[in-house]
Amino acid sequence: MTDTTVTTAATPTVSSSRRLAIESMSAYYGDVQALADISLTIEPHTITAFIGPSGCGKSTLLRTINRMHETAPHAKVAGSIRLDGVDLYGANVDPVAVRRKIGMVFQRPNPFLTMSIRDNVLAGLKLQHRKVSKTHGDDITEMSLRAANLWDSVKDRLNKPGSSLSGGQQQRLCIARVIAVEPDVILMDEPCSALDPISTAAIEDLMINLRRDYTVVIVTHNMQQARRVSDRTAFFTVAGAGEPGRLIECGSTEQIFSHPVHQATADYVGGRFG
Amino acid sequence: MSTSYRVDWRRRLTDRSMTVVVTGCFVAAMVPLVWLLGTVVTKGLARFDWTFFTSSMRGIVGDGGGALHAIWGTVLITAATVAISVPIGVATAIYLTEYGSGWLPRLIRFLVQVLTGLPSIVAGLFIYALVVILAGPGARSGVAGALALSLLMTPVVITSAEQMLRLVPTSVREAAIGLGAAKHAIVATIILPHAASGILAGVMLGVCRIIGETAPLLLVAGFTDAMNSSIFDSRMATLPVYIYSQWQNKGADLAAYDNRAWTAALVLIGLVLIFNLTSRLITHRFAPAAQGVGD
Ligand SMILES: Nc1ncnc2c1ncn2[C@@H]1O[C@H](COP(=O)(O)OP(=O)(O)OP(=O)(O)O)[C@@H](O)[C@H]1O
Numbered sequence: 001m002t003d004t005t006v007t008t009a010a011t012p013t014v015s016s017s018r019r020l021a022i023e024s025m026s027a028y029y030g031d032v033q034a035l036a037d038i039s040l041t042i043e044p045h046t047i048t049a050f051i052g053p054s055g056c057g058k059s060t061l062l063r064t065i066n067r068m069h070e071t072a073p074h075a076k077v078a079g080s081i082r083l084d085g086v087d088l089y090g091a092n093v094d095p096v097a098v099r100r101k102i103g104m105v106f107q108r109p110n111p112f113l114t115m116s117i118r119d120n121v122l123a124g125l126k127l128q129h130r131k132v133s134k135t136h137g138d139d140i141t142e143m144s145l146r147a148a149n150l151w152d153s154v155k156d157r158l159n160k161p162g163s164s165l166s167g168g169q170q171q172r173l174c175i176a177r178v179i180a181v182e183p184d185v186i187l188m189d190e191p192c193s194a195l196d197p198i199s200t201a202a203i204e205d206l207m208i209n210l211r212r213d214y215t216v217v218i219v220t221h222n223m224q225q226a227r228r229v230s231d232r233t234a235f236f237t238v239a240g241a242g243e244p245g246r247l248i249e250c251g252s253t254e255q256i257f258s259h260p261v262h263q264a265t266a267d268y269v270g271g272r273f274g
Numbered sequence: 275m276s277t278s279y280r281v282d283w284r285r286r287l288t289d290r291s292m293t294v295v296v297t298g299c300f301v302a303a304m305v306p307l308v309w310l311l312g313t314v315v316t317k318g319l320a321r322f323d324w325t326f327f328t329s330s331m332r333g334i335v336g337d338g339g340g341a342l343h344a345i346w347g348t349v350l351i352t353a354a355t356v357a358i359s360v361p362i363g364v365a366t367a368i369y370l371t372e373y374g375s376g377w378l379p380r381l382i383r384f385l386v387q388v389l390t391g392l393p394s395i396v397a398g399l400f401i402y403a404l405v406v407i408l409a410g411p412g413a414r415s416g417v418a419g420a421l422a423l424s425l426l427m428t429p430v431v432i433t434s435a436e437q438m439l440r441l442v443p444t445s446v447r448e449a450a451i452g453l454g455a456a457k458h459a460i461v462a463t464i465i466l467p468h469a470a471s472g473i474l475a476g477v478m479l480g481v482c483r484i485i486g487e488t489a490p491l492l493l494v495a496g497f498t499d500a501m502n503s504s505i506f507d508s509r510m511a512t513l514p515v516y517i518y519s520q521w522q523n524k525g526a527d528l529a530a531y532d533n534r535a536w537t538a539a540l541v542l543i544g545l546v547l548i549f550n551l552t553s554r555l556i557t558h559r560f561a562p563a564a565q566g567v568g569d
């Protein structure tokens with residue numbers, strides 16, 4: 001998996017650019033400000049890693065991108081996020097539609113326990129009321145599970161419950177579920193933190209493949225992982241409890257890890273902080 | 275420190291006496307239960323025969339006859355009660371957990387709590403008043419009985435369904451939200467199936483709550499000796515009311531009436547037992563959380 005990471009700018013395979021431009025985003029939970037004035041461009045067909053100490057707002061920023069943030073009680077945002085120029089927080093934008101374009105993978109694998117593996121993959125389509133025929137459903141299931149590197153291990157038990165898989169397989173099932181709805185962007189919040197090293201390696205391989213078709217953003221606490229898989233890295237920090245998280249710098253992963261501009265970044269990636 | 279290994283007689287004595295007290299209480303609680311079941315079974319077996327389950331009391335004076343009409347009435351009225359209270363109860367619970375905010379859910383919860391403690395005779399009187407307004411005095415019907423019982427059962431369904439819906443993990447809801455699902459789709463496709471087994475168990479509990487109700491049925495469903503298979507029209511017998519009337523209006527052949535009452539009691543307890551066991555089975559077998567991977 002390491003040889004694939006050295007690819008420089010990945011070549012877009014589709015016409016739409018899928019560039020995310022985050023402009024002066026602030027996010028609040030009630031009166032508490034969790035993020036202050038974040039501006040950051042996420043390049044299409046790259047993997048961008050968000051790193052930083054606990055509580056600096058990485059998850060919050062990720063959740064503002066697909067408008068999940070506002071599902072928390074009393075949550076508010078200010079600022080804008082553009083996907084290919086369209087403001088996702090525009091007046092006529094339906095957050096549900098945004099989430100169909102921007103998929104999310106969570107820290108803990110969360111397959112739907114009442115559904116079979118196949119139904120889990122097709123759950124997004126069903127939830128979006130998209131009609132699929134039996135054969136089309138089979139095709140989508142196979143395509144998505146292949147893309148998630150899971151097809152070979154589950155192809156003989158597609159009707160078994162999703163809970164019959166191991167944690168790492170469940171996480172790949174959750175990735176397949178996101179792939180099935182064909183988003184433009186895939187957000188992953190510490191997708192490997194509940195997994196063993198082998199499952200982690202499998203998912204890292206998968207992320208690198210996903211970059212071909214999607215713009216990928218991951219949150220990780222694992223510096224090696226950020227180095228291995230990401231093209232660009234954004235480092236966040238927080239001054240203290242009750243203070244909002246801020247972006248310190250964002251650049252190519254190579255630059256952030258080798259010659260960071262800020263001392264705080266150097267300390268963090270060098271393991272001397274947090 | 276040698277003393278610390280010595281047997282502490284005081285503590286041992288307290289232990290022993292506590293064990294005796296607790297066991298005693300347990301036995302004291304079990305004795306009436308076993309006694310009750312024993313009495314119902316032994317007395318109920320006297321008429322636990324084919325005729326009891328195949329004939330009504332029509333034209334019967336003295337020995338013979340059965341409770342088919344009452345069993346049928348209990349089944350129909352219970353089914354109608356379930357048909358009324360489950361949709362209302364589950365819909366209310368969904369509103370409370372998924373949609374409601376502000377003062378309205380709080381008001382609803384308060385009313386549900388009040389209704390949970392509603393004496394059943396009051397439910398009966400309320401429906402009686404309603405039926406008198408709508409259909410005139412003297413009107414009795416199975417559906418009126420079902421309405422009265424629904425007043426008792428709906429709060430049970432709301433409370434248990436609300437608890438079950440709250441147990442659906444946030445992670446599962448978030449997965450569905452993240453897939454671009456609208457609220458109603460999440461509720462129908464993810465949340466309800468997740469909570470279904472628990473809700474069903476709550477419904478079973480509700481059924482157990484109302485299946486033995488007598489007073490409201492006596493008021494609004496009335497009593498009859500004959501078979502009536504229409505819940506919308508005229509009086510309808512049920513098992514509890516059947517027991518009451520056998521006991522209350524004994525004819526010359528006392529034993530015949532007594533025996534029928536006991537057998538009806540046995541059938542009623544059997545029904546409750548079956549519902550209870552089914553509900554336990556369902557919660558244990560089909561709860562998604564039981565398949566591992568909670569959270
Ligand atoms: N639902 C919530 N309600 C209130 N405050 C919240 C909520 N979620 C997060 N916060 C607060 O917002 C701030 C940022 O949290 P966030 O989860 O985004 O941090 P993070 O960088 O993802 O941390 P970690 O690395 O531990 O996951 C924290 O101070 C946290 O306490």
Ligand SMILES: [Mg+2]
Pocket residue numbers: 058059060189219
């Ligand atoms: Mg986080």
